[in-house]
Amino acid sequence: MNSSYPIQTKIDIKMKNNIIIKISVLMIILLFAYAFVRAQSGDIFIKNATLLTVTNGIVEQGDLLVQGGKIKSIGKGISAPANVKTIDGTGLYVMPGIIDAHSHIGIDVVNEASNPVTAEVYVGDVIDPYAIAVYRALAGGVTISHAMHGSANVIGGQCQTIKHRYGNTDPSSYKMEGAPRTIKFALGENPMRVHGEGQGIVPSTRMGVEQVFRKAFSDALDYKAKWADYKSGKTKLAPEYNLRMETLADIIDGKIIVHCHSYRADEILMLLRVLKDFGITKICFQHVNEGFKVAPELAAYGAMASVFADWWAYKFEVYYSTAYNAAILTKNGVVTSINSDDAELIRHLYHEAAKTKRYGNLTDEEALKLITINPAKQLGIESRVGSLETGKDGDLVIFDHHPLSVYAVPQMTIVDGIVRFDRKNDPKDMRLDIDPEEKLSDTYIMHEDEDRCMQDVTEWLFNTQNK
Amino acid sequence: MMKTKNTIYIVAAIFLALGSALHAQVVGKASSGPFLLKNAEIHTITKGTITGDLLVADGKIAAVGTNLSTPAGAQTIDCTGKKLYPGMIDGGTFLGTAEVNSISLTIDNNEIGNLVPHMEALTAVNPNAVAIPVTRVSGVTTVITSPTSGLFPGKSALINLFGYNPEQMYAGFKAEVLIFPSNARRGRFFRQSEEEQKKAYEKSLKDLNDIWEAASTYYKLDSIAMAGGKKFHEDYQPEMKALSEVVAGKMPLLVEVNRKEDIQAALKWLKERPNVKAILSGVAEGFKIADEIAKSKYPAIVGPILALPGREHDAYDVSYTNASVLHKAGVKIALRTGETENVRNLPFHAGFAAAYGLGTDEAFKAVSINPAEIFGLEKSLGSLEAGKTANLFICNGDPFEPSTTIEQVFINGWKIPMNSRHTLLYDEFLERTPGVK
Numbered sequence: 048m049n050s051s052y053p054i055q056t057k058i059d060i061k062m063k064n065n066i067i068i069k070i071s072v073l074m075i076i077l078l079f080a081y082a083f084v085r086a087q088s089g090d091i092f093i094k095n096a097t098l099l100t101v102t103n104g105i106v107e108q109g110d111l112l113v114q115g116g117k118i119k120s121i122g123k124g125i126s127a128p129a130n131v132k133t134i135d136g137t138g139l140y141v142m143p144g145i146i147d148a149h150s151h152i153g154i155d156v157v158n159e160a161s162n163p164v165t166a167e168v169y170v171g172d173v174i175d176p177y178a179i180a181v182y183r184a185l186a187g188g189v190t191i192s193h194a195m196h197g198s199a200n201v202i203g204g205q206c207q208t209i210k211h212r213y214g215n216t217d218p219s220s221y222k223m224e225g226a227p228r229t230i231k232f233a234l235g236e237n238p239m240r241v242h243g244e245g246q247g248i249v250p251s252t253r254m255g256v257e258q259v260f261r262k263a264f265s266d267a268l269d270y271k272a273k274w275a276d277y278k279s280g281k282t283k284l285a286p287e288y289n290l291r292m293e294t295l296a297d298i299i300d301g302k303i304i305v306h307c308h309s310y311r312a313d314e315i316l317m318l319l320r321v322l323k324d325f326g327i328t329k330i331c332f333q334h335v336n337e338g339f340k341v342a343p344e345l346a347a348y349g350a351m352a353s354v355f356a357d358w359w360a361y362k363f364e365v366y367y368s369t370a371y372n373a374a375i376l377t378k379n380g381v382v383t384s385i386n387s388d389d390a391e392l393i394r395h396l397y398h399e400a401a402k403t404k405r406y407g408n409l410t411d412e413e414a415l416k417l418i419t420i421n422p423a424k425q426l427g428i429e430s431r432v433g434s435l436e437t438g439k440d441g442d443l444v445i446f447d448h449h450p451l452s453v454y455a456v457p458q459m460t461i462v463d464g465i466v467r468f469d470r471k472n473d474p475k476d477m478r479l480d481i482d483p484e485e486k487l488s489d490t491y492i493m494h495e496d497e498d499r500c501m502q503d504v505t506e507w508l509f510n511t512q513n514k
Numbered sequence: 515m516m517k518t519k520n521t522i523y524i525v526a527a528i529f530l531a532l533g534s535a536l537h538a539q540v541v542g543k544a545s546s547g548p549f550l551l552k553n554a555e556i557h558t559i560t561k562g563t564i565t566g567d568l569l570v571a572d573g574k575i576a577a578v579g580t581n582l583s584t585p586a587g588a589q590t591i592d593c594t595g596k597k598l599y600p601g602m603i604d605g606g607t608f609l610g611t612a613e614v615n616s617i618s619l620t621i622d623n624n625e626i627g628n629l630v631p632h633m634e635a636l637t638a639v640n641p642n643a644v645a646i647p648v649t650r651v652s653g654v655t656t657v658i659t660s661p662t663s664g665l666f667p668g669k670s671a672l673i674n675l676f677g678y679n680p681e682q683m684y685a686g687f688k689a690e691v692l693i694f695p696s697n698a699r700r701g702r703f704f705r706q707s708e709e710e711q712k713k714a715y716e717k718s719l720k721d722l723n724d725i726w727e728a729a730s731t732y733y734k735l736d737s738i739a740m741a742g743g744k745k746f747h748e749d750y751q752p753e754m755k756a757l758s759e760v761v762a763g764k765m766p767l768l769v770e771v772n773r774k775e776d777i778q779a780a781l782k783w784l785k786e787r788p789n790v791k792a793i794l795s796g797v798a799e800g801f802k803i804a805d806e807i808a809k810s811k812y813p814a815i816v817g818p819i820l821a822l823p824g825r826e827h828d829a830y831d832v833s834y835t836n837a838s839v840l841h842k843a844g845v846k847i848a849l850r851t852g853e854t855e856n857v858r859n860l861p862f863h864a865g866f867a868a869a870y871g872l873g874t875d876e877a878f879k880a881v882s883i884n885p886a887e888i889f890g891l892e893k894s895l896g897s898l899e900a901g902k903t904a905n906l907f908i909c910n911g912d913p914f915e916p917s918t919t920i921e922q923v924f925i926n927g928w929k930i931p932m933n934s935r936h937t938l939l940y941d942e943f944l945e946r947t948p949g950v951k
Contacts, residue, residue, distance in 0.1 A: 236616075340943055343950040344950055359856075362616035366644075367939070368935075368939075369940055371937070371940035371944075374944075375943055375944050390822060394830070401916040401917065402916045405919065451916070452917075453868075453914045454865065455869070456870065474829065
C-alpha cells in the first residue's frame with residue numbers, strides 16, 4: 048500500500064489547510080461576534096413626547112437622548128448629535144421599560160420538584176433565547192423580567208433577572224449584568240401538594256413548611272461553622288463542598304434576595320419569624336394575596352410585596368382575596384409591585400397597574416411605580432433601571448395613549464437604546480423565529496387553571512408516580 | 515317575661531352597635547324603586563346619546579326622556595355629570611357554577627360523560643357565589659353561564675347577576691352547548707402522540723355524527739308519535755329528548771370552536787344541518803377565515819380577548835384584533851371572557867378589542883345589544899329603551915377605562931349594593947386596627 052503515502056500526505060496537507068481555514072473563519076466569526084456584542088447598546092433620540100419619569104414627575108413636550116445604551120439627558124430643547132436615530136414623539140407617551148418581578152418566560156424549565164430544598168439549581172442555566180414569549184412581552188412594553196424557579200419546593204432554585212434582548216441567540220446575553228442574585232421560596236399549597244400529598248414527605252402542612260426552613264438554615268449555619276473552623280486551622284480536614292449549603296449560607300449572609308411565593312397571612316408571618324431568627328432581611332413576598340391582612344407587619348419588617356392585580360379564587364388559599372391588595376399594601380408603606388407570573392398577563396402589565404386606580408384609587412404615579420421602580424427595588428436593580436433618569440439604562444416604552452388608559456397600545460420598546468419591538472415593523476408571521484420543534488399545524492390553546500409556578504410539576508409527578 | 519324581652523332588646527341593641535363588624539362579609543340588601551335617574555348622559559346604544567332622565571319602575575325602564583316628572587314614591591338620584599349605560603353582557607362564563615377552581619367538589623359545570631345534553635347549568639347556579647357581587651359591581655349585569663367538558667356538556671343559561679334563586683336570575687335564554695371536536699393540542703400537559711391525537715379526533719367526529727343521527731331519528735319518530743297523540747318512547751331518554759330540540763331548531767346550539775381548521779369543519783357540519791340555530795363561541799382563530807364565517811351568517815361570541823395567540827408563529831396581537839377583523843368582515847359579534855372569578859374584566863376585554871381596531875362604540879355594542887340580538891332578547895335587553903329590563907349602571911367616565919368608577923348598578927330594577935368581598939376586605943384592612951402593637 049505504498050501508493051497510499053502520498054495520498055495520506057495530501058490529506059494531511061489538506062487537513063492542515065482546512066484547519067487554517069477553520070481558524071481564519073473562527074477568527075472572523077469572533078470578530079463579528081465581538082462587533083455584535085458591542086452593538087448590544089444603541090443611541091436613540093425621542094423628541095417632543097410626554098415623558099413619564101416615574102421618579103421626577105412628568106415632562107410635557109420633552110426630549111430624551113439615549114447614548115451608548117444609557118439615558119444621556121432628559122428635558123426640553125435637547126439637541127441630538129447627528130446620525131442618532133430620532134423619533135418624533137409628538138402625541139406619544141414615554142415611560143421606563145416595564146419590569147416584571149415574577150415571570151417564567153424565556154426559560155426551558157421551571158421546577159426542579161425533586162426535593163423540598165433545591166437551593167443549588169439555577170434558572171440562569173436554562174435560558175431559552177428563542178422563546179416567543181419574550182418578544183410578546185416586549186410588545187407589551189416589558190424590558191426586564193425576573194425569570195423565576197417554580198413554587199414546588201419550600202426552597203426552590205436561584206432565579207435570573209433577564210433583559211429582553213430578543214434577537215440574540217446566546218442565552219447568556221439575556222442575563223442582566225450585575226443584577227443581584229435571587230432565590231425562590233414557596234409556602235402553602237404548592238409545596239404541600241408536591242411533597243406532602245405527592246411524595247408522603249414533610250411538608251404536608253404549613254407547620255411542616257416552617258420546619259423545612261428551620262432545618263435547612265440550621266444545617267447551613269453548621270456548614271458555615273465547619274468551614275470557618277477549617278479556614279482558621281481549628282480542623283485539618285476540609286469539609287465536603289456542598290453547593291446547596293453554600294447557597295443557603297449566602298442567603299444568611301445577605302448575598303441573595305429571597306422571593307417567596309406565598310398567599311396566606313399566617314404563613315407570611317411564619318416566614319418573617321424564621322427570617323428574623325436567622326438574620327435574613329432581604330425579602331420580597333410574591334403573590335402574597337393576603338398581604339393586605341398583614342401590611343403593617345410587612346412594612347415594619349421592611350419586607351416587599353409583588354402581587355397580582357386581580358387574580359383570586361383559583362385555589363382555596365386565594366379565596367379570601369381582594370383586588371385592593373396593591374392599594375392597601377402601598378398605603379401601608381410596603382414597596383409593592385404588580386407582576387404577571389404568566390406569558391399572557393405579562394403583555395399588559397400597564398393595564399394591570401391601571402386597575403389600582405379603580406381598586407383603591409392610587410394616583411397615576413403610584414400606579415406606574417408598581418411596574419417600574421418598585422419591582423426594580425425588589426430585584427435590587429433600582430440604581431440601573433425603573434425610571435427615566437440621567438445615567439440609567441436606555442430601557443423605554445413608547446405608547447400612543449397614556450399607559451394607564453385601556454386604549455394604550457405600545458408602539459415601540461427599547462432595551463439599552465436598541466429598538467427590540469416596533470409595532471410598525473411587527474411581523475405578521477413570526478415563523479422565522481420560532482422553535483424548530485414546534486408543530487406548525489397545531490394550535491396550542493392553553494387552559495390555565497393554576498399559576499405558572501407549578502409548571503413541570505405535574506409532568507414530574509406523573510413520571511415519578513409511574514415509576 | 516318582661517325581663518326576657520328586655521334582654522332581647524339589649525342583645526339586639528348590642529348587635530346593632532356591632533353591626534358593621536358583624537357584617538364584615540355581608541354584601542347588603544338591594545332596594546326596589548321606583549328610581550328616577552335625573553339629568554344623566556344616557557348612552558342608549560340603540561338610539562344615540564341624550565342628556566335626560568331615566569325612570570326605573572317595576573323592574574323595567576319605564577321611560578327615557580327629558581324632564582320626566584317624578585312619580586309618587588320614586589327615589590330621585592341626581593346623575594348630573596354622570597353617564598348611564600345598559601348593563602354589560604358576557605357571552606360566555608362559568609360564573610355561579612364554580613367556586614374555587616382547584617377544588618373539584620366546588621365545580622358544578624362538568625358532569626361525567628360525552629353525552630349529557632340534559633344537564634342544566636341553571637340548576638347548579640349558586641345565587642350566593644362570592645364571585646357574583648364581585649362581578650356585578652363592575653357593570654356586568656348579565657352573563658351566559660355554561661357547562662363544559664365532553665361533546666354535549668349540557669345547556670348554558672343567560673342569568674342576571676342578582677336574585678335569590680336561579681329562576682329569579684334566569685334572563686330568558688338557553689342554548690345547548692356543543693364542544694366541537696378539535697384537533698388542537700391542549701396546553702402543556704397534553705400527553706397524546708400525534709397518532710393518538712388524530713385517532714381521538716376522528717373518534718370524536720364519529721361520535722358526534724352518530725349521536726346526531728340518533729337524535730335526528732329520535733326526533734322523527736317522536737314527531738310522528740306526537741302527531742298521533744302518543745308518546746314515542748316509554749324509555750326515559752333525556753339525552754335524546756334534549757338534543758331533539760336542537761335538531762328541530764327549537765333550542766339554539768352554542769358551538770364552542772377555536773382553531774381555524776375546526777371552525778371550518780364546524781361550518782361544514784352546520785351547513786349539512788340547516789335547521790340548527792347555531793351560535794359560534796370562542797372563535798379564537800376566526801380572523802384567519804373571517805369571510806367564511808361572515809358568509810355562513812352565524813353570529814360569533816368572541817373571546818377571551820386578553821389571550822395569547824393559539825400558535826407560536828402568529829402575530830402577538832391576533833387575540834386583541836380578532837373581534838375587529840370579524841366585525842369588519844360582517845360577522846355579528848358579541849364578546850366573552852370565558853372567566854369564572856374575573857368576569858369583572860369584561861369591560862377591559864372590550865376595551866382592548868376597542869383599542870385594537872373595533873372602536874369604543876362597536877365594542878360596547880358587542881357587550882350589550884349584539885348579544886341581546888344573538889339571544890333573541892333584543893326587545894328586553896341590551897339598550898336603554900322604555901319597556902326594557904332595567905339592567906343598567908351609572909358611572910363617571912368611559913366604562914372601559916380602569917380609572918372610571920362604576921357608581922351604581924341596577925339589575926331587574928333593583929338598586930344593587932355596591933359591595934363585594936373585595937370592597938369589604940378593603941374597608942376592613944386599609945387601616946387595620948390594631949396595627950402592629
